[in-house]
Amino acid sequence: MKFLIKKRKMKKKKKMKKIKFVLILAFIFSYGCSSQSYYKLRIDIPAKPTLNLNQFNEIVITNFLIKKETKDIDLNQELINYLTTEIGQKFKGKVSSKNISFGSEDVFNNEDFWKNLSPELKRSLLLTGSVQYTEEIRKAILAKKRSRFEEPFPPEKALSERRFYTLNLDLFLIDTESGKILYKRSFKESKGYENPKQTSYFAFFDLVQAVKGKLFSNILGERKIQERYLISH
């Protein structure tokens, strides 16, 4: 009798062991195999535009308020030409230019001025603003670059000169019907050049291109290649 009871207990123990084993296996399968893996994707995602340009038929680019005259370069003409071409390539509607006379910087907040400027323009935008372009020469004593091989003498120091150009551009997009500012942003771009023969004309286009990138990303929602992670568990 005792032997039978012992046998039964042994059987029960074995069964329990089996169940425990299956449980552990199930746990390992359901959780152990679920290590997280990811996929890095490079996708072109458009930036969210701050303004819906599709609701307008025309963009009128005006001359700009020049804060400080610049030698060698006709800032107004270059800016108007550049923006007309670049916006014309992206905007589905008409792009034109208009000459206006500014009183002071306060004019940008004067809704009546913009409303009365072109009453015939319906569903149109005015692109206007102020600009300042400056050149600066900075000098400093810098160590000359060492050659590839070890030199026994300390590096030579020499007077080095760099040309720095800064473009300050305040841009406004104004609704012609209400005279209200729909988009307003100040851009400050600067760049230094080691080349002493660098001209302000070429530097201007480097800087205005940087402005274009930011402006178009804001108003046109241009696509950019960006990285995102997709997760598999």
Place this chain on the structure above:
Amino acid sequence: MHKKFTLIFLLFALLLSGFCRTLSDKQINFGIQAAQRDLWEEAIFRWQKAILSNPESAAAHNNLAVAYEKKELWEEAKKEYEIALKISPKNSYIKSNYENFKKNNEISDKEKKDEKEKKDEKN
């Protein structure tokens, strides 16, 4: 006897949850494959299905948010990222995606700083 039932019940629950997970994971992986082939509509469908079978899947919510970004559905993308982060707040991949999403939709800090500097100069 009581112990035995508990164990069987636990085993059943574990297997069932494992099965649900596998179903959801299958959909997620299918969606990833579709996205890698630029089939974003299919990917969205798969990840939505994955969420239906497992609403607590941070991966499915994150992936769906990426797909919504691609489709320019900004509000939906934001909502999905927020759910994913709520489920898995320490997940570095989701955090990175969300940071990039926010950067893409706002003026960057550097640009904001530039504007502030200009305003200070004026004053």
